[in-house]
Amino acid sequence: MDQQTNSDIFDYSISPTMGANLKEAARWCRFLSIVGFIMMGLLFIGGVVAAPTIISLFNSVMPTPFPLVAGALIAIVVVVVLFGAFLYSLLYRFASYTRRAIEANDEALFIKGLRSLKIYFIIYGIIAILGVLVNITNLFR
Amino acid sequence: MENQQSSENLFGLSISEETKQELKTLSTWARITAIAAFVSYGISLIVAFIGRQYGEIEPTGASRVGSIIGALIMLAIGIPLNLYLLNFAKSTLASLHSADSNNLEDGFYNLRKYFKFLGILLIIVLICLGLVVVFAMLGALIGGLNR
Numbered sequence: 001m002d003q004q005t006n007s008d009i010f011d012y013s014i015s016p017t018m019g020a021n022l023k024e025a026a027r028w029c030r031f032l033s034i035v036g037f038i039m040m041g042l043l044f045i046g047g048v049v050a051a052p053t054i055i056s057l058f059n060s061v062m063p064t065p066f067p068l069v070a071g072a073l074i075a076i077v078v079v080v081v082l083f084g085a086f087l088y089s090l091l092y093r094f095a096s097y098t099r100r101a102i103e104a105n106d107e108a109l110f111i112k113g114l115r116s117l118k119i120y121f122i123i124y125g126i127i128a129i130l131g132v133l134v135n136i137t138n139l140f141r
Numbered sequence: 142m143e144n145q146q147s148s149e150n151l152f153g154l155s156i157s158e159e160t161k162q163e164l165k166t167l168s169t170w171a172r173i174t175a176i177a178a179f180v181s182y183g184i185s186l187i188v189a190f191i192g193r194q195y196g197e198i199e200p201t202g203a204s205r206v207g208s209i210i211g212a213l214i215m216l217a218i219g220i221p222l223n224l225y226l227l228n229f230a231k232s233t234l235a236s237l238h239s240a241d242s243n244n245l246e247d248g249f250y251n252l253r254k255y256f257k258f259l260g261i262l263l264i265i266v267l268i269c270l271g272l273v274v275v276f277a278m279l280g281a282l283i284g285g286l287n288r
Contacts, residue, residue: 028256128177
């Protein structure tokens with residue numbers, strides 16, 4: 001018997017129902033990631049537009065250590081935008097690879113998609129655990 | 142058999158060890174995420190009922206009611222959402238253990254439902270945001286005309 005190729009998994013193992021479910025999941029993921037990218041872009045633009053107002057506000061309240069505060073604010077916005085963009089890029093990669101994998105019967109692409117979703121859930125899981133810790137802290141505050 | 146089959150039979154034919162490993166880790170983390178979310182919702186509800194509110198020394202009735210309503214809304218959205226995620230994780234892990242393709246089918250079905258739920262939720266949030274912007278603009282316009 002010849003060695004089975006990677007694409008066998010899709011020919012025989014992934015049923016049409018599974019394929020349809022995965023494709024729809026990928027479609028929704030694509031939508032979520034595109035909207036997420038737009039949100040991150042708007043957040044960045046909003047941060048840039050609002051920066052002068054916030055800076056002048058801080059100037060009137062605390063003139064001395066101001067550059068530090070402004071720098072910290074800008075850094076927070078940049079980190080949030082970059083982090084969000086990274087998370088949404090993982091979702092987009094999952095959507096894109098999974099759709100292509102099903103269409104092309106390519107297991108290598110399917111694995112790439114699964115890997116992206118895995119990293120997404122690892123990060124999301126860590127955030128969820130941190131959320132639990134914050135809630136526990138609130139409980140005993 | 143000429144070449145030894147390196148991958149394990151799962152659905153009647155083969156699935157590579159690498160795919161199986163990715164699915165296993167993915168499902169494990171999906172389960173951790175869902176369980177952490179459930180625990181978080183439970184604690185949030187307890188905090189809303191008996192905890193101290195932010196920026197308050199003694200919580201007032203209005204802020205207490207507000208935080209309870211907020212926690213209940215979060216619960217109503219979060220429980221079905223994370224149930225889909227938990228079911229995806231449970232079914233996928235079960236399929237990897239029992240080599241049952243029905244379980245994997247069920248897992249992918251729940252993953253689809255999870256992302257669909259998130260997508261519909263996002264559409265609702267976007268519509269609400271759009272309405273807020275439209276009403277704010279209308280308010281500003283009417284306010285400008287009345288001057």
